[in-house]
Amino acid sequence: MAHKNPSPAVDIIIEMVDRPDRPIILIERLNPPYGWAIPGGFMDYGEPAETTARREAMEEIGLAVDLVELLQVYSDPxxxxRQHTVSLVYIATAKGEPTAGDDAKNAKIVNVWELPNNLCFDHDRILHDYLQLRHYGIRPRVG
Structure with missing residues (x-):
């Protein structure tokens, strides 16, 4: 049997600092699984995770981002x-108007109290952890 490793990826919670209440950006996925997600994607070989985050933000929403902090690593198989993916989730800031690109069908700015129900992957858990940190200063638990 061939040895198989998880695929490394990044996801980026992007706060729009040029708008009241610092809403975030979600993308509607063009490819399965369909639904809404925080921007992100797979790391390229030899690419640092921070570079992946900036590249994916530019490809999917057309905005340069400033990475603020690492929220957590999510690795549940x-x-x-589609496959076992390990994601490093960053909190970032941006200004401007997002435009859907790459594998994003749509991009929209949403207030955190208006999140859609059809979030992909484990992004509901990730956004819950983000809100706990943002509003209460509680960091996500490991494991």
């Missing part, structure tokens, strides 16, 4: 039905 069931978080992505």
């Amino acid at each position: 069931k978080r992505d039905a």
Whole structure:
């Protein structure tokens, strides 16, 4: 049996600092699984995770981002039905108007109290952890 490793990826919670209440950006996925997600994607070989985050933000929403902090690493083998994916989730800031690109069908700015129900992967858990940190200063638990 061939040895198999999880695929490394990044996801980026992008706060729009040029708008009241610092809403975030979601993308509607063009490819399965369909639904809404925080921007992100797979790391390229030899690419640092921070570079991947900036590249994916530019490709998917057309905005340069400033990375603020690492929220958490999410590695549950069931978080992505396509394959075992390990995601480093960053909190970032941006200004401007997002435009959908790459594998994003749409991009929209949403207030955190208006999140859609059809979030992909484990992004509901990720956004819950983000809100706990943002509003209460509680960092996500490991494991």
